[in-house]
Amino acid sequence: MREISMGQAIQEALSYCMQEDERVFVLGEGVVTGAFGITKGLVDKFGRERVINTPLGEAGFVGMAVGAAAMGMRPVVEIMMIDFITVPMDMIANQASKMSYISGGQMSCPIVFRTAAGGGSARGAGALHSQNLAAWFMHVPGIKVVAPSTPHDAKGLLIASIHDPNPVLFVEFRLMYANKGPVPEGYYEIPLGEADIKREGKDVSLIAVGRMVQIALEAAQKLTQKGIDVEVIDLRTLSPLDEETIVESVRKTGRLVTLDEGYERGGMGSEVTAVVMRQLSKLKAPVLTIACPNAPVPVSPPLEKLYYPNVPMVMKKVEDLMKS
Amino acid sequence: MEISKDTMKKLYELLLKSRLVEEKLLEINSRGEMVGFVHSCIGQEAIPIGATWHLKKGDAWNCARGHIQSNIVLGMDLGRMFAEFFGKKAGYCGGIGGKVHLCWPEIGNMGFRGIQGAYFPLCCGTALSQKMRKTDNVTICFFGDGVTSQGVFAEALNLSSLYKLPLVFVCSNNQYSMQTSFREETVTENVADRALPYKMPGIIVDGNDLEQVYTVVGKAVADARKGMGPTLVEAKTMRMRGHLEGDQQIYRPNKEREVEEWNQKDPLTRFTKTVIDRGILDQSQIEKYRDQFQLEIDRAVAFAKEAPHPSPEDLLKNVFCES
Numbered sequence: 167m168r169e170i171s172m173g174q175a176i177q178e179a180l181s182y183c184m185q186e187d188e189r190v191f192v193l194g195e196g197v198v199t200g201a202f203g204i205t206k207g208l209v210d211k212f213g214r215e216r217v218i219n220t221p222l223g224e225a226g227f228v229g230m231a232v233g234a235a236a237m238g239m240r241p242v243v244e245i246m247m248i249d250f251i252t253v254p255m256d257m258i259a260n261q262a263s264k265m266s267y268i269s270g271g272q273m274s275c276p277i278v279f280r281t282a283a284g285g286g287s288a289r290g291a292g293a294l295h296s297q298n299l300a301a302w303f304m305h306v307p308g309i310k311v312v313a314p315s316t317p318h319d320a321k322g323l324l325i326a327s328i329h330d331p332n333p334v335l336f337v338e339f340r341l342m343y344a345n346k347g348p349v350p351e352g353y354y355e356i357p358l359g360e361a362d363i364k365r366e367g368k369d370v371s372l373i374a375v376g377r378m379v380q381i382a383l384e385a386a387q388k389l390t391q392k393g394i395d396v397e398v399i400d401l402r403t404l405s406p407l408d409e410e411t412i413v414e415s416v417r418k419t420g421r422l423v424t425l426d427e428g429y430e431r432g433g434m435g436s437e438v439t440a441v442v443m444r445q446l447s448k449l450k451a452p453v454l455t456i457a458c459p460n461a462p463v464p465v466s467p468p469l470e471k472l473y474y475p476n477v478p479m480v481m482k483k484v485e486d487l488m489k490s
Numbered sequence: 491m492e493i494s495k496d497t498m499k500k501l502y503e504l505l506l507k508s509r510l511v512e513e514k515l516l517e518i519n520s521r522g523e524m525v526g527f528v529h530s531c532i533g534q535e536a537i538p539i540g541a542t543w544h545l546k547k548g549d550a551w552n553c554a555r556g557h558i559q560s561n562i563v564l565g566m567d568l569g570r571m572f573a574e575f576f577g578k579k580a581g582y583c584g585g586i587g588g589k590v591h592l593c594w595p596e597i598g599n600m601g602f603r604g605i606q607g608a609y610f611p612l613c614c615g616t617a618l619s620q621k622m623r624k625t626d627n628v629t630i631c632f633f634g635d636g637v638t639s640q641g642v643f644a645e646a647l648n649l650s651s652l653y654k655l656p657l658v659f660v661c662s663n664n665q666y667s668m669q670t671s672f673r674e675e676t677v678t679e680n681v682a683d684r685a686l687p688y689k690m691p692g693i694i695v696d697g698n699d700l701e702q703v704y705t706v707v708g709k710a711v712a713d714a715r716k717g718m719g720p721t722l723v724e725a726k727t728m729r730m731r732g733h734l735e736g737d738q739q740i741y742r743p744n745k746e747r748e749v750e751e752w753n754q755k756d757p758l759t760r761f762t763k764t765v766i767d768r769g770i771l772d773q774s775q776i777e778k779y780r781d782q783f784q785l786e787i788d789r790a791v792a793f794a795k796e797a798p799h800p801s802p803e804d805l806l807k808n809v810f811c812e813s
Contacts (some may be wrong), residue, residue: 191622215622221652226611226645233615236600237550239622261608269601270584271808307809332810372546 167348173204175349176280176338179324180205180242182353184212187240192233192326193218194280195245201246202282202343211410228254228279232262232333235277240328248283248337249294263335264307276322276331282340283313284377284427285463285474293462296470298376298427300337301434310358311404313337315379316391317347319402321355330358339377339427345363361408363415367397370421370484373412373438375401378425378475385480392481394488404434407467412438413445420450423484430457451490495770501539501700502765506776507783508535508559509758511568514787515575519735525577526588531557533730534807536757537662539563540703541630544711545598548625550616552602552609553592554632554662560562564597568787572794580797584804607640609633612647617625617655617720628656628714631708636667639682647688647722654719658710661722662697664729665748669741682724686695690720697725698757701764728752 170178183190190214192205198219200206209217220227224245231243247249251258258279265275285296303311312327312334314320322340327334364379365386374382379400386396397415401408416422422442424435435455442453456475464470493501512532519528531538534557542560545551551560561571566582574581575589577811582594593601600616602609613631620627637643650657661681665672678684685692691710695702703725710721730749732739739745767770 218653221645221648223645223648225642226614226649228641229608230614230618230649233600233612233617234600234619234622235615236595236602236612237616237619239619256605256608257611260605261612265601266811267808268583268587268604269593269595269808270582270586271811272583272593272595273601274811310810331813336778360664 167350168316169346170349171343172225172317172320172338172345173202173343175321176204176324177208178349179321179328180208181211183325183328184208184216189238189240190242191216191218191239192242192244193220193227195220195222195246197244202340204343205244224250224253225257229257229261231277232257232275235262235275236265236273240276242278242280242328245279245281247295248299249282249297250468251281251299258309258333258335259303263306266332267308269328270422274331275333278334278336279356280336280338284339284341285374285470287341290465290467290470291463292465296463298337300335300404301426301428301432301437303335304434304437309333309335310406311335311337312358312402313376313404314402315376315400317345317349319362319400321349322354323358324400325353326355326358329355334358337376342377342380356402356448358403359406359408360402361398361411362400362402363411364400365396365398367395367419369488370393370423371397371399371412371415371419371421372399372425372484373399374425375404375434376427378427381475381477381480382425384477385484388477389481389484392485394484396484407437407441409441412441416442416446416449422449423454423456425480425485426457427474428457429460430455433457448488451487454483454487456480493704498765498768498770501543501704502761503779504539504559504563505535505700505758505761506779508539508562510780510783510787511558511562514628514791518791525575526590528589528735529730529733533663533752533756534664534727535559535701536761537660537697537703537725537727538632540700541632541658541660541707543704544708545630546630548598548620548627549625549629550598550613550620551630552599552613552632554601554603554609554634557632560597560632561592561594561597564599566594566597568790569793571788572670573797575685576794576797577799578794578797579800579804580794581803585800586804586808606637607642610640610642610646611649612718613657614649614655617650617657618653620656621653626715628658628711630658630660630711631661632662634668635661635663635665635666635672635681636675638684639675643684647684647690650720651688651690654717656714656717657720658707658714659722660707661718661724662727664723664727664730666733666742668733680720685722690722692722692723692724694726697727698752698755698760700757700761
């Protein structure tokens with residue numbers, strides 16, 4: 167199969183959906199040229215009417231997209247970085263996410279919020295350009311949260327997100343845009359709410375999402391040399407969570423490790439742990455939640471290296487867990 | 491714009507009916523039978539009525555301060571409206587939205603309330619949709635003076651003018667934002683002045699003069715339908731009651747004088763005089779309307795009171811929509 171980058175896969179999904187459905191359009195700061203190049207070139211096919219550059223003002227243009235979705239359009243709005251999502255938070259968490267419920271099902275809000283998250287480039291992007299705030303949205307009823315880890319998944323999940331009649335937060339990872347992988351041409355969907363067992367194993371369940379799935383797979387590969395057989399589960403969708411796949415895996419392995427690029431406290435790991443512990447009363451070892459520290463992201467390159475979870479860190483922690 | 495006798499008559503009916511509904515709400519609330527908040531719009535009804543009159547199928551609007559007059563203009567069933575106010579299943583939102591989130595997209599009522607100001611960009615969105623679909627539909631964004639201090643107001647003025655959206659901003663400037671007077675909120679003399687830097691018309695009208703509101707918003711709506719972009723209309727009026735019912739208004743030392751002064755300018759009193767003076771209606775016809783509407787409202791309230799509550803399984807319905 168041909169290999170394309172994550173960025174190209176995302177653009178293919180956008181292009182496919184815009185071709186298929188006139189109601190689909192993209193908007194955001196500089197989308198005509200594309201801050202990370204993801205939407206670059208769409209304007210040649212679909213024109214300025216459907217590829218809309220907006221002023222820098224997230225509450226305004228994100229809210230405008232939400233209003234258009236309320237009228238039955240299918241906007242895909244780009245929030246350049248998830249750090250900036252605090253600005254249009256009301257539009258996402260209050261307006262879009264509650265529209266179906268408070269209208270008694272009269273209204274829907276079929277919108278996708280695309281945003282880039284995370285860091286780890288050691289380039290000093292710092293506290294307000296390197297976070298992953300995806301876990302916040304697990305707390306909000308009425309919005310789905312998706313975070314792909316491969317070009318293949320990105321395309322299928324984005325098409326499914328655009329087709330979904332509900333608001334979807336689609337979290338991308340800047341450091342993965344150039345990553346290449348096999349991607350089928352044409353249409354396919356990956357259903358939201360289904361995790362993917364990226365690697366089967368019998369000793370420990372390593373539950374990861376987004377860029378951390380790569381770290382998990384690499385760590386798992388190296389841990390075989392130490393005689394540890396790691397199962398890697400890619401959540402793909404943080405909300406709704408695929409509880410069945412998570413619990414079945416941990417039931418088999420008896421050990422739970424979570425790996426996330428958000429802050430540890432109140433994060434993805436805490437929620438996954440709760441899901442597991444509600445259903446399983448006994449594990450072979452205490453739960454291990456690997457995530458970013460409960461501190462903002464530092465600019466200093468050596469400190470940034472310490473900040474994000476990496477392969478040696480994950481290996482060490484899993485080895486320690488196996489000894490406990 | 492000369493308003494036809496027939497239109498004047500219908501506007502009068504809507505104004506009278508709206509007033510009677512407002513009075514009924516206050517009565518219900520004073521008996522402690524209301525669910526949720528009552529933000530009374532009494533004495534300010536001419537603004538939404540004169541503006542909403544110009545809307546048609548496919549147009550959109552937001553329910554800013556819980557004003558219910560636009561719903562009445564566009565033919566909302568009063569029984570189902572009161573049912574929603576009481577949180578009953580027969581309400582338009584199944585009793586889940588209540589007065590604060592009442593919506594009915596069939597008549598363009600998109601809700602968009604709850605957080606004051608959120609509707610500014612949301613209304614830009616409905617207008618963007620209307621424009622992208624190449625319709626001649628428009629959106630009216632209703633709002634009050636207080637919310638002009640939200641940053642999204644400036645953003646929406648900019649966005650709507652930048653994209654030439656079919657959008658009409660209609661401000662009911664009733665001089666108070668919760669506990670704060672307009673003069674304490676901003677140095678801007680008039681809300682309409684905010685239109686200037688965004689290169690859209692900003693027009694001030696007497697908000698208690700139904701004919702004036704009708705005429706000015708009518709022109710703005712017609713311009714928007716023709717693709718001429720947004721207009722900001724500021725209708726000057728006065729808040730006659732507290733922010734919420736029960737508000738003691740201790741922050742309002744001149745309340746009695748203000749209310750007394752603006753009582754003289756009451757839109758219903760004025761419009762009653764107009765239709766009688768011009769021979770459009772006489773006192774006995776007005777009394778007949780009053781009885782007829784009162785009966786309709788009483789029946790609506792009785793229906794809503796009797797209507798069942800949502801069932802327990804409705805608690806988790808529609809968090810996500812299925813299709």
